[in-house]
Amino acid sequence: MIETKLPFDQQYVRSFSTERNEPDWLLNVRLQALAKAEELPLPKPDKTKIDQWNFTQFTNHVVESAPLSSLEELPEAVKALINLNEEQKNLYVQRDNTPAYLSLSEDLKAKGIIFTDIFTAVREHSDLVKKYFMDGVKVDEHRLAALHAALFNGGVFVYVPKHVQVDVPLQAVYVHERAEALFNHVIIVADEGSKVTYVENYISTCETANSVVNIVAEVFANDNAHVFFGAVDSLAKGVTTYVNRRGITGRHGRIEWALGLMNDGNTVSENITRLIGDGSYGDTKTVVVGRGEQIQNFTTSVIHYGKHTEGYILKHGVVKDKATSIFNGIGKIEHGASKSNAEQESRVLMLSPHARGDANPILLIDEDDVTAGHAASVGRVDPNQLYYLMSRGIPKEEAERLIIHGFLAPVVNEIPIESVQKQLIEVIERKVK
Amino acid sequence: MAVLTIKDLHVSVEGKEILKGVNLEIKGGEFHAIMGPNGTGKSTLSAAIMGHPKYEVTKGSITLDGQNVLEMEVDERARAGLFLAMQYPSEISGVTNADFLRAAINARRGEGNEISLMKFIRQLDEKMAFLEMNPDMAHRYLNEGFSGGEKKRNEILQLMMLQPKIAILDEIDSGLDIDALKIVAKGVNEMRSNDFGCLIITHYQRLLNYITPDYVHVMMQGRIVKSGGPELAQRLEAEGYDWIKKELGIEDEVVEQEA
Ligand SMILES: Nc1ncnc2c1ncn2[C@@H]1O[C@H](COP(=O)(O)OP(=O)(O)OP(=O)(O)O)[C@@H](O)[C@H]1O
Ligand SMILES: [Mg+2]
Numbered sequence: 001m002i003e004t005k006l007p008f009d010q011q012y013v014r015s016f017s018t019e020r021n022e023p024d025w026l027l028n029v030r031l032q033a034l035a036k037a038e039e040l041p042l043p044k045p046d047k048t049k050i051d052q053w054n055f056t057q058f059t060n061h062v063v064e065s066a067p068l069s070s071l072e073e074l075p076e077a078v079k080a081l082i083n084l085n086e087e088q089k090n091l092y093v094q095r096d097n098t099p100a101y102l103s104l105s106e107d108l109k110a111k112g113i114i115f116t117d118i119f120t121a122v123r124e125h126s127d128l129v130k131k132y133f134m135d136g137v138k139v140d141e142h143r144l145a146a147l148h149a150a151l152f153n154g155g156v157f158v159y160v161p162k163h164v165q166v167d168v169p170l171q172a173v174y175v176h177e178r179a180e181a182l183f184n185h186v187i188i189v190a191d192e193g194s195k196v197t198y199v200e201n202y203i204s205t206c207e208t209a210n211s212v213v214n215i216v217a218e219v220f221a222n223d224n225a226h227v228f229f230g231a232v233d234s235l236a237k238g239v240t241t242y243v244n245r246r247g248i249t250g251r252h253g254r255i256e257w258a259l260g261l262m263n264d265g266n267t268v269s270e271n272i273t274r275l276i277g278d279g280s281y282g283d284t285k286t287v288v289v290g291r292g293e294q295i296q297n298f299t300t301s302v303i304h305y306g307k308h309t310e311g312y313i314l315k316h317g318v319v320k321d322k323a324t325s326i327f328n329g330i331g332k333i334e335h336g337a338s339k340s341n342a343e344q345e346s347r348v349l350m351l352s353p354h355a356r357g358d359a360n361p362i363l364l365i366d367e368d369d370v371t372a373g374h375a376a377s378v379g380r381v382d383p384n385q386l387y388y389l390m391s392r393g394i395p396k397e398e399a400e401r402l403i404i405h406g407f408l409a410p411v412v413n414e415i416p417i418e419s420v421q422k423q424l425i426e427v428i429e430r431k432v433k
Numbered sequence: 434m435a436v437l438t439i440k441d442l443h444v445s446v447e448g449k450e451i452l453k454g455v456n457l458e459i460k461g462g463e464f465h466a467i468m469g470p471n472g473t474g475k476s477t478l479s480a481a482i483m484g485h486p487k488y489e490v491t492k493g494s495i496t497l498d499g500q501n502v503l504e505m506e507v508d509e510r511a512r513a514g515l516f517l518a519m520q521y522p523s524e525i526s527g528v529t530n531a532d533f534l535r536a537a538i539n540a541r542r543g544e545g546n547e548i549s550l551m552k553f554i555r556q557l558d559e560k561m562a563f564l565e566m567n568p569d570m571a572h573r574y575l576n577e578g579f580s581g582g583e584k585k586r587n588e589i590l591q592l593m594m595l596q597p598k599i600a601i602l603d604e605i606d607s608g609l610d611i612d613a614l615k616i617v618a619k620g621v622n623e624m625r626s627n628d629f630g631c632l633i634i635t636h637y638q639r640l641l642n643y644i645t646p647d648y649v650h651v652m653m654q655g656r657i658v659k660s661g662g663p664e665l666a667q668r669l670e671a672e673g674y675d676w677i678k679k680e681l682g683i684e685d686e687v688v689e690q691e692a
Contacts, residue, residue, distance in 0.1 A: 383486065388523035391483050392537035392591060393511035402536060406527025406574070 006037060006056055006147070013150055016061070020119050023126045026133070033139045033149035043142040043242075045268050047326045047358060048297035053240050053266055055144055058180040058212050062153050065095040065177065075205050078175055081423050090115065092172045096179035097153045108166060114159040115170055118185050121157030128159060132187050136218035136246040136274075144242045148183055148214045155185035160194040160225075169197040169230075169416050176204040176235055179211060186217040190225035192250070197228040199417050202263075204236035211235075215243040221253035223277060230258045230415045232424045237264040237292065244270045251277035251306070257284045258414035260424040262431060266294055272301045275309040275337075283312045287411040289431040290323030290355070300344075301330035304337040304370075313344035315359075316407055318432055320351035327359045331372055338369040348378040349407055351432070404432050434461035435498055435514060435598035435630060437482075442493035444474075444481045451477045453655035454493070459599055462627040466641055467634045468669055469652035475634045476520050478652070479601045483517040484510050497599065512541050514598030518588035518605050520634075525575040530587065531557060533575045534594050541595070560593045564620055581608035589620040600624070601632045606640040618643030638670035651677055658683065 013034050017027040042050060068074065071084060074093070082091060088105035092115065099117035108115070114125060122129050139149045156172050174184060190196050202215070213235060221227045227247070235241055241263055247255040261269055273282035282302045290296050302311030311331055319325045331342030342365075348357035361374035381403055389399035405412075408428055415421040437459045444452035451474045459465055467475055480488045482495060484507040495502040497513055505513060525533070534557065539547045557571055564586055576584050585605055592600055602621065606614055621631065621644050633646060641649075641663065649665040650657045653674070658681055659665070668676075677683070 385523045385525050390507035391511055391517055393508055393540040394536050395508050402528050406525055409527030
């Protein structure tokens with residue numbers, strides 16, 4: 001039986017917050033959240049039982065690491081993610097819980113863009129952070145959300161002022177070296193009429209680990225704003241991950257997600273886009289590879305509140321060995337969201353007879369005047385495709401590799417930073433081998 | 434000079450015998466055409482030569498320059514010099530035409546001897562121009578969303594890029610408009626040399642107006658029942674197959690009636 005008593009108490013949270021000079025409002029949020037974490041149940045991802053997973057037990061809540069004096073100090077695998085030659089980098093690197101490197105171009109600074117670690121943001125832009133912190137994901141949704149708010153110990157804050165268009169991507173790299181607990185909080189705010197691209201990587205540099213990762217990312221595309229959010233997660237085996245990426249759109253706001261979920265440990269990933277404003281748009285593209293004995297649950301949901309909203313979900317997953325991957329796709333149109341369109345497609349490719357893959361497309365529609373559609377399939381590599389490629393001289397393994405890469409291409413091709421795209425291809429290569 | 438030799442070939446699909454003793458020899462420099470009514474085993478013959486896993490050879494032999502083709506995997510057959518332009522080419526999403534072709538060329542050349550990107554692009558551009566293909570086709574996903582005619586043209590592009598010893602073209606003319614037909618024929622004729630032999634499966638004399646075969650064979654009920662020169666194709670176009678059936682005393686197979 002898994003221990004459910006929380007390992008950290010009010011006193012700990014109070015001193016943790018005080019040490020970081022956090023404003024009172026945040027300390028209060030943390031304390032209230034901690035109390036709720038004790039009462040609230042775990043989330044219930046459809047078709048995966050997680051009550052025996054360890055989300056709460058760890059001995060050390062933070063580890064201190066040294067900031068980087070140069071990016072050259074990073075391990076090769078991490079360096080490969082970064083364009084080291086670029087002069088004006090827009091880059092944040094975090095080593096476990098420590099903000100280790102930050103660079104923002106003069107141009108973006110001059111335009112009033114905020115791109116900084118979450119602790120600095122809390123101190124320097126308290127009101128702004130307060131407005132958005134745990135507004136996309138609510139503290140009382142379930143135990144893991146509450147625990148996250150109480151214990152968050154890393155992350156980044158991005159704010160793009162009204163009508164500012166950022167043409168270069170902002171990149172965040174979260175390096176997991178030895179932390180037992182990473183509670184990362186990411187906030188992206190694109191204010192009215194602005195535009196921004198943010199790409200994050202979670203990467204473990206240790207082979208295996210016994211760690212708890214609890215990530216919340218809150219993305220706000222205010223009226224007429226446009227956010228592109230790319231992510232590649234590649235946390236090691238032994239890391240139990242809960243990751244919740246949430247988007248909220250204003251009128252004619254747009255959020256596009258491209259997520260490469262490549263963790264090697266058990267993972268619950270939730271990605272919900274709430275299309276609040278009329279005429280807003282949400283597009284979620286996800287690729288996933290499951291291997292070994294890992295169990296993963298991916299819930300992607302677009303919820304339509306505004307009229308004339310459009311929501312698209314595309315998920316492609318590969319499952320091999322004895323891995324289990326559950327794909328839940330939910331398109332929900334609330335009453336009043338007339339003239340909206342909800343589309344989704346989930347495809348699962350099974351590479352082993354012992355793998356388990358499950359695609360569950362769900363449409364929940366509470367409005368007449370809408371359009372919606374879904375397609376889902378679970379299958380194996382098409383023998384005719386294999387035959388076709390082999391008939392041109394390509395050996396079987398290479399042909400399979402081409403088919404798998406092709407299958408995952410719709411998301412891989414969307415990643416806007418070349419080095420990250422390359423890394424995603426490499427991780428896929430490693431995982432499907 | 435390459436020789437593909439097929440002797441007394443019997444092939445079953447899902448337990449049903451389709452080919453019932455096919456004999457055929459194709460040498461470098463020769464163009465053969467096979468004609469015959471629907472469902473008589475023409476595509477089955479091409480699939481058996483290429484090694485499609487569903488088609489089981491129960492008797493007979495296929496050799497390429499004396500090597501036993503039946504012992505080879507599909508990819509080995511291709512690398513040995515066989516090529517099949519398929520009646521229904523597969524679509525492969527996410528893999529660009531160019532990437533696919535480069536993988537196929539490099540598979541033949543082997544590790545350490547890969548074609549340079551420059552050289553590859555030059556060859557590809559050249560062949561695509563020759564086949565009057567839109568350059569965009571190189572970067573589109575393999576056959577995905579290609580029209581019927583575009584798929585056929587893409588098969589010929591592969592033929593020209595891969596330069597096999599023996600090619601089988603299964604209904605390369607179906608679905609082509611008259612201009613496309615001429616271009617496809619131009620591609621095949623461009624391949625003509627003493628090092629290249631070709632088996633053309635078609636229903637129509639029309640294609641053979643542009644690609645002149647040295648031999649024409651008629652397949653019926655899983656056998657080659659008649660062989661001749663180009664004039665045989667003309668007679669088939671004019672008179673159909675009934676006269677052959679009559680001449681050879683072939684009865685139409687009784688179609689089993691479902692109760
Ligand atoms: N994969 C398969 N599964 C079941 N039956 C098959 C398969 N392939 C071929 N057959 C059967 O074998 C017979 C010969 O088919 P084949 O495709 O070789 O004919 P064909 O001569 O190429 O005809 P067409 O001119 O229409 O292309 C047909 O009765 C067909 O239904
Ligand atoms: Mg056929």
